[in-house]
Amino acid sequence: MGNCIICGASVDGHICSSHEEDVVFTFEGNRANQLKPGRYYEGSVDGFAEFGVFVDIGTSVTGLLHRSELDRRLDSLDWDSGDAVYVQVTDIRDNGNVDLGWSIRQRESDFRGKLIQTPEGDELPEEPEEPDEPDEPDEPDEPDEPDVEETEPVTAGGNAAAKQQVRTPDEGDATPATTESDATEEAPSEGEAEGSDETVDAVEETADTDDDGTDAATADETADTDDDAAEPGEQSQLARSTVDNVSELIGQVVRIEGEIVSIRQTSGPTVFEIRDETGVVEAAAFEEAGVRAYPDVDVDDVVRLEGEVERHHDEVQLETEVLTTLEAEDATAVSERMDAALDEQADPGSVDLLADHDAVAAVAGEIRDVATEIRRAVIQGRPVVVRHTATADGYVAGAAIERAVLPLVEAEHERQDAQYHFCERRPLDDTVYGMDAATDDVTDMLDARERHGEQLPLVVLVDLGSTLESREGYELLDVYGAECLVVDSGYPDEEVVDDLGGIVDPHLAGDVTDVTTTALAANVAAHVNDDVRDDLAHLPAVSYWQDTPTAYTDLASDAGYTAEETAELREAVGLEAFYQSYKDKRELITDILFEAADGLAGHVSEQFRTKLDREVETAQRNLSRRTAAGVDFAVLDADAFSNRFDFPPTELLLDALHREEGAETDAELVTLGLDEDELHVRSTSPIDVRDLGETVDAEVPEAGVSVVGGRDGHVEFLRGEREDVLNAAVTAIANSFA
Structure with a gap:
């Protein structure tokens, strides 16, 4: 018997059945039937074909990752032959062929553990060698002759840091660097008698200015007045840095104060995502291989972290030295600073609608409020889950919000797979958000919190959710504190308004002018992310089956879309919304609506008309x-x-x-x-x-x-x-x- 490397449960081996998919396996077998379906394996790209990618699992087995398993077009993969990839074994056929599935986790650090699968069984990988301890310094000949250590200024936010870190062999912790006054009081050693004036002058000059000429006195004043600076007598007196500038401090030790966004355990370190008022950064903390570091730190805790800035796989990461949970006044000060910055960052500013439409103008304030909440969730590192009906209007409206959120998620998080963790669009083959859908979402969000340490999501209901039949779904989300927003063009029930974090529906404003959910959602999306405004211009016209407002046909025309082309897009999405209705089809919908893939919309819309016309003719008879x-x-x-x-x-x-x-x-x-x-x-x-x-x-x-x-x-x-x-x-x- 042994213990699960993830949860510690007693198991016959090294991993329990409930956590087997959280581990990546290195395969050292020599036959396909030794692989285990459901497991994730490290492999390497062997070659490409029109129908998929061949991947070597170990040295003796090759499997096929069929293009239908990919979450993107085959030609959009940035893989080359020999590249390390991570795949799931889905089936081993009787003839020895191995079917592989796509994994959104394409780094070893994205898994919570690692094991080696041999013909004899699973084994733990060899533990990494401990780094050599630094040599003890020679004792100085004279105890009253201290050395003056020269250090380059540590910058934070473009200003010279008030204090610099100096490593001491005895403690290994950060202590204040030599300041101007310290340098003045210290006497040079006898060996430095000659030229000692120049040495003191050099130290004074370094203390006075930084590399770009900034007056260090200004930085000192900033540090002294900063309510987040370390109190006298604390072990560390590093000046606080912010996430937005750590990429400029590679190799230096910084102090970050913020909130834990997510926690994931790998086969090596524990990886914390920490957010301050400027962004999100990953921090790795190592206790021992596969063991959770700082087990008392949870998601949403306000913390102070000190660590060295490093770059791993082109991503910035902090190597944690000290991680402390803040309490009372310290935590309040950090939270208030983050909230003030969050309010400013999340607010999209004044409302600028895509076109002049009275029904949309009637809810301009609500559009701003809902856009603010979506932006706030992205900045806070909360996943955004977009639920929409499996109709043309629902798909186009949901895709509009997804189009706005994805770039913000990618900009906010260093993780390459962030867009899959922090933005999901889930079609719903129903017109209400009932217990079935809510139970599905709650199950997924609790699983994500348990497996990946993610925060609870913001659920955005699009083209559904505004009636009393959805209340039981809201209430289940509310039990766990998950917020819900609604964007809908249907007739709402006013009783549900107080159950929601925000709602955009013109009927609540007394305007019953014909409006689609897409017209509302596209305006919300434009205020979530103004950079995609031009991408959204044609979407309102796409969503109308008849009597499209002139303002939207003109808007689409200005964006380069004729009435015939918007009709093709509408019909293409309408057909694809029906097939595999529970899947988001992110890449396909993107190709249809935004990428203008050559002939795609026309080809699919032709099938739409053929199938629909045949059924209409039969029905009329x-x-x-x-x-x-x-x-x-x-x-x-x-x-x-x-x-x-x-x-x-x-x-x-x-x-x-x-x-x-x-x-x-x-x-x-x-x-x-x-x-x-x-x-x-x-x-x-x-x-x-x-x-x-x-x-x-x-x-x-x-x-x-x-x-x-x-x-x-x-x-x-x-x-x-x-x-x-x-x-x-x-x-x-x-x-x-x-």
């Missing part, structure tokens, strides 16, 4: 038509007269049918779609589906009627009462128009 109180009804039994498991989905088919039918009549038209146990309504005049559901429930109480999605939603019922529900709905709608 099988419509049931009736009239009540002067209202024309077109009823489609989607169960019987549509391909339920192929494109298009019922909602999209019903939209197209209603547009086609409405173009042929001037009368009031209502199109109804029956799909298993659901009734969907489309009307030329607004219909409150929640009121409709209440009326039908009163008429057919045995049908178990409920409404999902509020005023814009749909009616659900027991399938055995379908005809009675339909008849009651037709009567209720006709009466509402009377």
